[in-house]
Amino acid sequence: MLILGIESSCDETAAAVLEDGRRVRSSIVASQDAVHAPYGGVVPELASRRHLEVIVPIVERALADAGVRLPDLDGIAVTHGPGLVGSLLVGCSLAKSLAWVGRTPLVGVNHLEGHIYAASLTDDPPDHPFLALVVSGGHTALYHAAAPLTYTLVGETRDDAAGEAFDKVAKLLALGFPGGPFIERVARNGSPTAIPFPMAQMSDQAPDFSFSGLKTAVSLHVKRNRPLGERDVADIAASFQAAAVKMLVRKTARAAVRLGVRRVVLTGGVAANTALRESLAAAAGEHGFHLHVPPRSLCTDNAAMIAAAGTARLAAGERAGMDLNAVPDLALAS
Ligand code: KG4
Ligand code: ZN
Numbered sequence: 001m002l003i004l005g006i007e008s009s010c011d012e013t014a015a016a017v018l019e020d021g022r023r024v025r026s027s028i029v030a031s032q033d034a035v036h037a038p039y040g041g042v043v044p045e046l047a048s049r050r051h052l053e054v055i056v057p058i059v060e061r062a063l064a065d066a067g068v069r070l071p072d073l074d075g076i077a078v079t080h081g082p083g084l085v086g087s088l089l090v091g092c093s094l095a096k097s098l099a100w101v102g103r104t105p106l107v108g109v110n111h112l113e114g115h116i117y118a119a120s121l122t123d124d125p126p127d128h129p130f131l132a133l134v135v136s137g138g139h140t141a142l143y144h145a146a147a148p149l150t151y152t153l154v155g156e157t158r159d160d161a162a163g164e165a166f167d168k169v170a171k172l173l174a175l176g177f178p179g180g181p182f183i184e185r186v187a188r189n190g191s192p193t194a195i196p197f198p199m200a201q202m203s204d205q206a207p208d209f210s211f212s213g214l215k216t217a218v219s220l221h222v223k224r225n226r227p228l229g230e231r232d233v234a235d236i237a238a239s240f241q242a243a244a245v246k247m248l249v250r251k252t253a254r255a256a257v258r259l260g261v262r263r264v265v266l267t268g269g270v271a272a273n274t275a276l277r278e279s280l281a282a283a284a285g286e287h288g289f290h291l292h293v294p295p296r297s298l299c300t301d302n303a304a305m306i307a308a309a310g311t312a313r314l315a316a317g318e319r320a321g322m323d324l325n326a327v328p329d330l331a332l333a334s
Pocket of ligand 1: 135137139180184270273300301
């Protein structure tokens with residue numbers, strides 16, 4: 001079974017061909033980082049315009065790299081939400097056109113489900129039930145996957161997404177965009193205990209996350225201690241990263257124990273962060289759950305994960321019609 005995946009929900013244009021839900025025959029990701037870097041964040045109009053420019057050649061390359069022609073495809077899976085509406089529309093329109101021309105089965109995929117399905121592309125795919133921590137630029141949430149394609153929302157951020165916090169702190173420190181990888185690199189030269197940034201305490205003990213207080217604390221610290229030297233920047237980055245990771249790991253470990261799950265998936269762009277990967281792995285050892293973390297290239301936005309989720313949905317008989325639309329606030333579970 002050959003499925004073409006198409007992803008254009010934010011600032012990566014991606015296409016991939018997946019065989020039998022497991023074997024990545026090709027995966028092309030065109031990053032728009034250079035387009036948005038001068039603005040320190042994603043500019044929606046520029047994002048959709050760039051998607052439009054590159055998406056056809058990206059799909060052609062994914063097909064060529066896989067040695068596949070359109071008529072060989074058994075299905076097309078496209079991200080239809082959540083994300084930027086103009087960006088999503090580019091992928092959806094192309095997917096619908098290709099499906100129409102080739103009379104190929106079409107399915108819409110939730111971007112967050114795609115992130116979770118990245119874990120199924122490893123040598124160690126997670127069996128159900130499992131808990132998934134999805135940490136990206138736009139989302140930070142814990143989902144319980146009781147059975148295939150069945151999710152319950154366990155907890156989510158009450159304000160910023162974790163990736164958003166990394167991006168904003170990097171901007172405060174004038175480190176570049178997107179911030180996560182810059183913070184991670186600079187943090188290596190700093191001390192994670194240099195500055196005791198506060199961790200948000202939920203009065204109701206909910207398994208929710210909050211990053212805005214941490215971001216404000218970093219902002220105040222930066223203002224009070226200007227001008228910052230190289231060492232200060234490294235210490236702030238390391239201390240911020242440690243606080244953000246602590247919040248993510250603590251809430252996830254608690255939820256895993258409370259729900260009695262034996263498997264936890266860590267995925268989404270922020271899951272590329274080494275401190276987070278290591279810290280959650282340590283918690284897994286301590287609390288006795290098995291941690292599934294996709295390789296970094298599958299944690300950040302890509303289309304192989306969309307094809308993987310799409311394969312499962314097509315196999316379950318799901319089909320989208322020509323009325324498939326972009327849904328910017330599409331929910332995975334409630
Ligand atoms: O999943 P993703 O590629 O796109 C969205 O769906 O949002 O996630 C992008 C986010 C950005 O906020 C970026 O700064 C963050 O993931 N990120 C990281 C790292 N690599 C990417 N955050 C922390 N450490 C990293 N190494
Ligand atoms: Zn994403």
